[in-house]
Amino acid sequence: MNHFQSLARAFQQIHYLSKTIALLDWDHETYLPAKGVAYRAEQQAYLSGLAHQRLTSSEVGDLIHACESELDELSAEEQANLRCWRRDRDRAVKLPTAFVETFEKRCSLAKSSWAAARKRNQFNLFEQDLSELIRLCREKANHYGYQEHPYDALMDVYEPGITCAQLDPVLDSLKAFIVSFLPTAMERTASVSANFLSGDYPIEGQIALNESVARATGFDMEAGRIDATIHPFCTDLGPQDIRLTTRYDVRDFTVSLYSVLHEVGHGLYEQGLDTRHVGTPLAESVSLGIHESQSRLWENKVGRAPEFWEDWHQEACRHLPTLKALTPQQIALAVNRVSPSLIRVEADEVTYDLHIILRYEMEKALIAGEMEVAEIPSQWNQRFKAMFGLEVPDDAHGCLQDIHWSMGGFGYFPTYTLGNLNSAQLFEAARAHIGPSLNRIEQKSYAPLLGWLQNHVHRHGRLHDPNQLMTLATGRATDPAVHQHYLRARFESLGA
Amino acid sequence: MNHFQSLARAFQQIHYLSKTIALLDWDHETYLPAKGVAYRAEQQAYLSGLAHQRLTSSEVGDLIHACESELDELSAEEQANLRCWRRDRDRAVKLPTAFVETFEKRCSLAKSSWAAARKRNQFNLFEQDLSELIRLCREKANHYGYQEHPYDALMDVYEPGITCAQLDPVLDSLKAFIVSFLPTAMERTASVSANFLSGDYPIEGQIALNESVARATGFDMEAGRIDATIHPFCTDLGPQDIRLTTRYDVRDFTVSLYSVLHEVGHGLYEQGLDTRHVGTPLAESVSLGIHESQSRLWENKVGRAPEFWEDWHQEACRHLPTLKALTPQQIALAVNRVSPSLIRVEADEVTYDLHIILRYEMEKALIAGEMEVAEIPSQWNQRFKAMFGLEVPDDAHGCLQDIHWSMGGFGYFPTYTLGNLNSAQLFEAARAHIGPSLNRIEQKSYAPLLGWLQNHVHRHGRLHDPNQLMTLATGRATDPAVHQHYLRARFESLGA
Numbered sequence: 008m009n010h011f012q013s014l015a016r017a018f019q020q021i022h023y024l025s026k027t028i029a030l031l032d033w034d035h036e037t038y039l040p041a042k043g044v045a046y047r048a049e050q051q052a053y054l055s056g057l058a059h060q061r062l063t064s065s066e067v068g069d070l071i072h073a074c075e076s077e078l079d080e081l082s083a084e085e086q087a088n089l090r091c092w093r094r095d096r097d098r099a100v101k102l103p104t105a106f107v108e109t110f111e112k113r114c115s116l117a118k119s120s121w122a123a124a125r126k127r128n129q130f131n132l133f134e135q136d137l138s139e140l141i142r143l144c145r146e147k148a149n150h151y152g153y154q155e156h157p158y159d160a161l162m163d164v165y166e167p168g169i170t171c172a173q174l175d176p177v178l179d180s181l182k183a184f185i186v187s188f189l190p191t192a193m194e195r196t197a198s199v200s201a202n203f204l205s206g207d208y209p210i211e212g213q214i215a216l217n218e219s220v221a222r223a224t225g226f227d228m229e230a231g232r233i234d235a236t237i238h239p240f241c242t243d244l245g246p247q248d249i250r251l252t253t254r255y256d257v258r259d260f261t262v263s264l265y266s267v268l269h270e271v272g273h274g275l276y277e278q279g280l281d282t283r284h285v286g287t288p289l290a291e292s293v294s295l296g297i298h299e300s301q302s303r304l305w306e307n308k309v310g311r312a313p314e315f316w317e318d319w320h321q322e323a324c325r326h327l328p329t330l331k332a333l334t335p336q337q338i339a340l341a342v343n344r345v346s347p348s349l350i351r352v353e354a355d356e357v358t359y360d361l362h363i364i365l366r367y368e369m370e371k372a373l374i375a376g377e378m379e380v381a382e383i384p385s386q387w388n389q390r391f392k393a394m395f396g397l398e399v400p401d402d403a404h405g406c407l408q409d410i411h412w413s414m415g416g417f418g419y420f421p422t423y424t425l426g427n428l429n430s431a432q433l434f435e436a437a438r439a440h441i442g443p444s445l446n447r448i449e450q451k452s453y454a455p456l457l458g459w460l461q462n463h464v465h466r467h468g469r470l471h472d473p474n475q476l477m478t479l480a481t482g483r484a485t486d487p488a489v490h491q492h493y494l495r496a497r498f499e500s501l502g503a
Numbered sequence: 504m505n506h507f508q509s510l511a512r513a514f515q516q517i518h519y520l521s522k523t524i525a526l527l528d529w530d531h532e533t534y535l536p537a538k539g540v541a542y543r544a545e546q547q548a549y550l551s552g553l554a555h556q557r558l559t560s561s562e563v564g565d566l567i568h569a570c571e572s573e574l575d576e577l578s579a580e581e582q583a584n585l586r587c588w589r590r591d592r593d594r595a596v597k598l599p600t601a602f603v604e605t606f607e608k609r610c611s612l613a614k615s616s617w618a619a620a621r622k623r624n625q626f627n628l629f630e631q632d633l634s635e636l637i638r639l640c641r642e643k644a645n646h647y648g649y650q651e652h653p654y655d656a657l658m659d660v661y662e663p664g665i666t667c668a669q670l671d672p673v674l675d676s677l678k679a680f681i682v683s684f685l686p687t688a689m690e691r692t693a694s695v696s697a698n699f700l701s702g703d704y705p706i707e708g709q710i711a712l713n714e715s716v717a718r719a720t721g722f723d724m725e726a727g728r729i730d731a732t733i734h735p736f737c738t739d740l741g742p743q744d745i746r747l748t749t750r751y752d753v754r755d756f757t758v759s760l761y762s763v764l765h766e767v768g769h770g771l772y773e774q775g776l777d778t779r780h781v782g783t784p785l786a787e788s789v790s791l792g793i794h795e796s797q798s799r800l801w802e803n804k805v806g807r808a809p810e811f812w813e814d815w816h817q818e819a820c821r822h823l824p825t826l827k828a829l830t831p832q833q834i835a836l837a838v839n840r841v842s843p844s845l846i847r848v849e850a851d852e853v854t855y856d857l858h859i860i861l862r863y864e865m866e867k868a869l870i871a872g873e874m875e876v877a878e879i880p881s882q883w884n885q886r887f888k889a890m891f892g893l894e895v896p897d898d899a900h901g902c903l904q905d906i907h908w909s910m911g912g913f914g915y916f917p918t919y920t921l922g923n924l925n926s927a928q929l930f931e932a933a934r935a936h937i938g939p940s941l942n943r944i945e946q947k948s949y950a951p952l953l954g955w956l957q958n959h960v961h962r963h964g965r966l967h968d969p970n971q972l973m974t975l976a977t978g979r980a981t982d983p984a985v986h987q988h989y990l991r992a993r994f995e996s997l998g999a
Contacts, residue, residue: 023545023549023550026542026546027527030530031523034526034530040724040725040726040727040728040743040744041725041726042723042743042744043743045743046522046744046781049519050519050522050523050741054519054523228536229536230539232536245539245542245543247536247539247542248535249536285542
């Protein structure tokens with residue numbers, strides 16, 4: 008084996024370990040018995056330490072160095088992989104293995120204390136683990152290093168290169184747009200009440216509809232599956248093993264349908280990666296801001312379009328007979344109903360980003376040490392009142408609603424907004440290519456749209472950085488104006 | 504850390520790896536998407552190689568040696584762990600890591616080809632993987648070494664110390680007993696037909712009954728769970744994470760109930776191991792012959808006793824109303840119906856061991872190279888006809904019915920018969936201690952019986968070898984006569 012082959016083999020083994028850790032995680036969220044948590048935490052910590060040791064070993068460092076000195080002998084694709092491996096290892100060596108183990112173990116425990124705190128609505132059950140995780144995240148930012156704000160170092164893990172300095176003006180203008188557009192959007196959908204769709208939706212019917220929609224998008228159910236969890240997510244446990252989760256509400260089928268469409272978007276990206284490159288960066292997603300563009304595209308641009316309900320009304324009624332009482336137009340209006348609300352994952356498309364802005368501001372303050380953990384519930388409630396005009400009734404509907412902090416995921420939330428912006432922009436570019444029927448299902452398949460996304464996003468893996476990818480696909484880097492244009496058009500068409 | 508602590512830490516890490524491999528396996532059986540199999544095979548092979556490398560590392564070898572030279576400083580428990588670690592490592596070093604990886608990878612692939620062959624009833628789909636696994640098992644026997652028969656080396660993995668020379672006379676006399684006792688046993692239960700219990704048993708009702716029975720035995724559902732698979736099994740994924748599986752037949756509730764009771768017996772053993780010793784041999788099961796004694800005890804000695812149906816009839820009718828038409832006595836008779844049949848896991852208690860004897864004889868011949876893989880279906884069918892008097896209609900009901908060969912588990916089947924023998928003997932000893940009510944549920948709990956088993960079997964882990972354990976618990980080593988005595992008594996009481 009030459010140096011590059013030896014390096015690729017080492018990274019293949021690291022890939023096996025990291026996908027094994029992902030399975031331990033998936034199982035933790037789905038099927039792990041309650042009393043198995045403590046052992047799982049130790050096990051996760053050990054495996055994470057092992058993967059980190061491999062990545063930071065001098066053997067891998069020497070091989071990267073050797074390949075860099077033979078760059079001319081490598082193909083363009085090999086060079087791209089080498090650049091990513093260099094970047095990943097350089098980042099990893101900044102963290103001591105003991106730190107990685109401690110962090111991982113704390114996350115395993117915190118996921119359980121968060122779930123218990125959320126269930127019993129008692130922030131204090133989570134407070135100690137959260138304090139410790141914030142302390143560890145600050146330590147992580149210091150290990151990584153940063154120019155201006157420690158939060159930059161944390162965001163960079165999820166969205167390479169992004170900084171507060173870049174994001175602040177984007178989010179400020181987005182906030183101003185939302186505040187100004189909100190009354191119009193609310194008025195357009197004011198004819199449906201909040202519980203307009205509330206009814207009897209047996210879970211078996213929801214599962215059948217969700218799976219049918221998932222298959223129609225092109226999601227391969229032989230290379231993936233859908234399970235139930237508190238907090239829906241998508242994880243890739245291998246190149247042909249993409250697992251989505253959702254949650255069911257027997258009174259509201261939209262909770263599971265739209266979370267499945269969302270996670271399907273993530274899943275299609277994973278299934279669309281180039282299988283020739285399994286185990287290398289060319290078969291890995293490039294950033295969370297691009298990942299989220301895919302989920303938001305299928306959830307909203309496709310799934311909440313009025314056309315979606317024209318196409319799916321008949322089949323939906325077969326699985327969920329309650330819907331027979333409603334027209335496609337009524338359902339489309341109801342699933343687009345705009346109104347400030349408490350839960351991010353159930354928020355409408357207009358107010359959604361306000362939830363992200365709130366978290367962004369609080370996370371920056373927590374990481375900078377400008378806010379105490381004990382203050383979180385009161386700070387959350389005050390800020391929520393100011394932004395949304397709503398009283399938060401309890402922490403389960405406030406600061407405890409999301410899993411991310413329990414996973415140590417500080418710096419993750421802003422990628423949701425980047426995803427919204429990118430999703431509008433990619434959808435517009437696809438429409439320019441395919442025509443106005445791009446979100447219509449033809450012969451039970453969304454093949455033209457999926458094909459465009461595969462060609463312009465999925466198959467590139469980490470070949471380009473996120474802004475390059477956006478430029479190649481759409482002609483320009485992430486541009487907030489397109490999202491605003493999309494929202495205006497969507498809500499104007501609904502009113503028509 | 505002293506030498507012993509360093510060694511314990513190394514084995515704790517090997518334990519994390521082996522429980523991780525067990526999760527990869529469990530997931531493979533339960534939830535892995537079809538197309539995920541190929542990657543999983545590579546991943547399993549890598550992790551198995553890693554665990555093997557750790558176990559056979561010179562670091563671990565040196566630590567064992569250092570501890571052995573300081574034996575006086577160790578407690579009796581530490582010395583027992585050290586003896587087991589020495590045995591495990593000595594065995595492991597006989598296999599090259601590359602062999603372990605090859606073996607593991609072939610098993611991962613063979614599990615899928617076996618499942619496909621069984622489903623489509625085509626032996627040839629499995630033939631190539633099976634040939635390769637038999638070749639690898641022969642190679643394994645040669646790596647391990649043996650005195651008389653290569654099959655001895657394979658059985659020793661599951662039942663330390665057992666040999667064909669010991670087993671042959673036991674199985675011969677058992678076969679003779681079965682043949683002579685069979686007509687009597689058949690006559691005792693002849694008043695119920697084969698499909699006497701056939702009816703409508705919704706799966707939800709089966710799940711509710713099974714879980715209620717499982718809880719009553721003392722199985723902790725917060726430290727375990729029950730899923731559905733083709734082939735029921737029990738696996739421990741951690742000290743408080745014991746996973747059982749079963750299969751459901753809407754026309755026959757006994758398939759799931761008795762497989763759950765069987766796997767619960769395994770699960771109670773795992774849950775009854777001493778938690779102070781997690782990650783060491785003192786918290787591991789001693790052999791499969793002892794493990795199976797626990798599953799057969801709960802399945803048959805408790806679950807098929809006429810008293811079981813007196814105790815559970817009322818609750819069973821609540822979950823499965825079809826049963827209201829039958830008396831407890833009728834159900835008890837039906838679940839004990841003796842008749843030669845095709846499927847091992849559904850066999851009655853009398854003919855069960857004939858299935859094992861058939862496999863034992865074929866496995867010995869295959870490993871000795873005295874039978875070709877291509878001959879298996881015809882050999883199976885001929886021998887089955889001779890032993891059971893039945894024509895085998897197809898391979899799914901013949902040589903393809905069991906998963907074990909696809910897991911490379913040659914040498915495993917005989918432990919089922921040892922389990923039957925041990926189970927009768929332990930049950931008799933427990934009865935002598937507790938009295939004739941030992942299999943009656945009192946206040947919704949089988950606590951006296953479980954307590955006796957925990958004290959005399961579970962909590963010892965690998966402190967004693969199987970025959971020592973049996974002697975300490977029952978006054979003598981495994982004695983086939985007790986099983987025969989038990990069968991006579993059981994079927995006499997049914998006729999009464």
